[in-house]
Amino acid sequence: MQNLSDNNSKIKELSKLNMSKFRKELKMFIVEGKHLVDEARKSNILIDAYSIEEKDGYIKISESAMKKICHTDTVVSEIGVCKLIEKNELSDKLLILDAIQDPGNLGSLMRSAKAFGFNTIILGNGTCDIYNDKVIRSSQGAIFKLNFINANLKEFIPTLKDYLVYGTNVRKGISVSDCKKNKKLALVLGNEGNGISDSVDSVIENNIYIPLDNTESLNVTVAGSILMYELRDNK
């Protein structure tokens, strides 16, 4: 049973993980709550777990130390410190994100990607940091089971020689119900407000859309999820 005081250098280090820069430098990130700590443990990426109560498998810390680490006013009971793992392998189905900005959208898209077998996510410039606490919460643990690659999409997409790449530019393209499927397939989603940027659009040959009755539009998480659902292997 370890017990850490508030001014311990470990606590100071952990409190820096609130910032994207230090997460990248230290190759670590924090998850909050028992559910996510358990999921991280199962995925073998948990380095340490901390709790404000004495508890098996957790290092006890004070409430004030916990607040310092989490930068919150409310008290989180359990946190886990996780290894940030980067692999360069590509799965058969890829989800490519061009500047998705809302953490809730990014986390929910991770859940859908995992559910429909899009096991690698390519993060284009301007995409929200995946280790943001809201992203992790919305992903409900899917984040631990996916592979992420940061890339300049204008350069990356043309390297996908044996993949069928679909953009989601609604002004061109064909209905998802009529489109060709492929084992190796990549789906590109654009920014919430502006869609796919012109420079990325210029390297995408084929686009698909969801047929809608009217002039309505869908939230990007919903649109992306319906497309992954339609393009998944066992459809």
Added chain:
Amino acid sequence: MQNLSDNNSKIKELSKLNMSKFRKELKMFIVEGKHLVDEARKSNILIDAYSIEEKDGYIKISESAMKKICHTDTVVSEIGVCKLIEKNELSDKLLILDAIQDPGNLGSLMRSAKAFGFNTIILGNGTCDIYNDKVIRSSQGAIFKLNFINANLKEFIPTLKDYLVYGTNVRKGISVSDCKKNKKLALVLGNEGNGISDSVDSVIENNIYIPLDNTESLNVTVAGSILMYELRDNK
């Protein structure tokens, strides 16, 4: 060109619309930003529009009056005051919500419901207030084109005699790809954490689910949207 001072009784009245209780009492609600004001105007529910700048179709108010109305630290440039309209008609497709709590989920579900022709939303007890500013923002104007009915679901669902009612209890039911479709159809979604409550579940005969590869789950907005997409008329 009207010009309202900060202490005008109108400003005081509008600042109360931040609270659900007063929205219900006054049968009015506020939308923020030019896009939503325009949408409200098109939908004929706009009572008045206010701007911090002199602008056609807007009543000018000061920045401090605007902050008072919006209860925000950042300044919103334009707002609209809208009529809260309640109709009891049912559309052929119904979306029934049993205690959906997240405003972003509720707003995005409205967008999907409108896009797939589920034009009436039944709000069960415990569902987030639809005139919450985050709900309105996420709905992107879909909120103005839908019909909402508040109901006790345990009593309401059995009155839907000519509707095919589908619950989303994942422990029972059949895959959405195998289920019967119907012109008059209702889809019931449950709470983010707990799903459909036992009392509502007890009055639902048929349940459907989305076939997933693995043990993953989907965000309720995503799941509900895929199901509405599959159950829509022109599928």
